[in-house]
Amino acid sequence: GAGVSQSPSNKVTEKGKDVELRCDPISGHTALYWYRQRLGQGLEFLIYFQGNSAPDKSGLPSDRFSAERTGESVSTLTIQRTQQEDSAVYLCASSPRQAPGTEAFFGQGTRLTVV
Amino acid sequence: GQSLEQPSEVTAVEGAIVQINCTYQTSGFYGLSWYQQHDGGAPTFLSYNGLDGLEETGRFSSFLSRSDSYGYLLLQELQMKDSASYFCAVTPGGYNKLIFGAGTRLAVHP
Numbered sequence: 001g002a003g004v005s006q007s008p009s010n011k012v013t014e015k016g017k018d019v020e021l022r023c024d025p026i027s028g029h030t031a032l033y034w035y036r037q038r039l040g041q042g043l044e045f046l047i048y049f050q051g052n053s054a055p056d057k058s059g060l061p062s063d064r065f066s067a068e069r070t071g072e073s074v075s076t077l078t079i080q081r082t083q084q085e086d087s088a089v090y091l092c093a094s095s096p097r098q099a100p101g102t103e104a105f106f107g108q109g110t111r112l113t114v115v
Numbered sequence: 116g117q118s119l120e121q122p123s124e125v126t127a128v129e130g131a132i133v134q135i136n137c138t139y140q141t142s143g144f145y146g147l148s149w150y151q152q153h154d155g156g157a158p159t160f161l162s163y164n165g166l167d168g169l170e171e172t173g174r175f176s177s178f179l180s181r182s183d184s185y186g187y188l189l190l191q192e193l194q195m196k197d198s199a200s201y202f203c204a205v206t207p208g209g210y211n212k213l214i215f216g217a218g219t220r221l222a223v224h225p
Contacts, residue, residue, distance in 0.1 A: 033212065042202060042217035043158065056212055091157065093213075100145035100206040101163035104213060108157050 002026075004107035006092050012113045013082055021077040021110045025094030033093045033104060034067055034077050043091065049075065082114045117141040117207055119216035126222045127193050135188045135201050135219045143208015147179050147186045152218070153199045161188070161201075190221075198223045 005024040013019050025032050034046040045059035049069045060066070064082075069075040079086055089111050093104040119139045127133040137147065146165035150158040162170055164179035164186060176189040190197055200218040207214060 035215070043204075043215040045212060045214055048212040093158075101148060101165050103160040103163075104150075104158075106157035106159070 004092055004094055004105050006090075006107035006110050008110060009108065010111045010113075012115060015084060015114055016081055018078065018080045019082055019112065021079075021090050021092075021112070023075045023077070023092030023094075023107060025073070025075070025092070026096070026105055028072070029094035029096050029105075030072050031095040031097070031102070031104075032069055032075050033095075034075070035091045035093070036061075036088045037091055037109070038088045046077070046090075079112075082112075084114050087112055087114045117205055117214045119203055119205060119214070121201075121203055121216045121219045123217070124220045124222070126224065128224050129193055129195060131193050132189065132191050133193060133221065135190075135203075135221070137186050137188075137203035137216060139184050139186075139203070139205050139216075141184075141205050141207045141214070144181070144184075145206040145208065147177075148204045148206065148213065149175075149177055149188045150202045150204060150215070151199050152202065158202065193223050195223050195225070197221060 007022045030051045032049040035043040047067045048056040064080045067077045089109040091109045093106040095102045095104045121137045148163045149161040152158040162177040169178045174191045179186040202215045202218045204213045204215045
């Protein structure tokens with residue numbers, strides 16, 4: 001595809017259930033980011049993947065959150081035992097190379113609602 | 116860690132000029148980026164400053180002072196379509212991840 005693709009676009013889940021969010025980056029992009037954005041708030045950094053290097057997981061808010069990426073392809077963000085405070089838009093972005101200032105291209109996000 | 120401060124809201128009229136400031140504290144610093152986000156939309160890249168000074172791209176300019184840990188985004192000839200949230204983001208040392216500020220909501224009125 002031409003851009004970053006995220007699925008599903010919307011997800012409603014019951015408290016305590018696990019959810020898996022998917023991100024397909026732009027082909028050839030080595031860097032991939034996950035962010036969380038609560039309504040009317042800023043982008044909260046979650047995790048950063050760069051090529052085959054160890055990911056930077058410093059933003060993951062708890063051990064209920066995890067993310068995987070296979071090589072330079074698709075990434076999945078998993079939230080276990082969801083809580084109501086997990087309700088937010090989860091944004092994925094990719095960029096073509098590891099260089100400061102390289103433009104990050106964002107997907108449209110997955111809107112997660114925990115009821 | 117990193118922290119960024121920017122005003123929460125700015126209001127301006129069409130045709131005017133507005134400046135959105137951003138101050139940051141970070142352990143290690145490569146540069147400052149700016150992103151625009153319309154309601155319900157994805158953030159889109161506007162500019163990046165890796166060196167001190169002014170970068171101009173059409174109606175938008177961005178400035179950085181490393182010694183003051185300060186930057187700003189300048190929007191000229193404001194249009195209604197510029198109503199959006201604007202985020203500054205730092206690239207800290209080490210990994211080239213992006214850390215965003217809380218965003219400034221710009222409302223442009225006729």
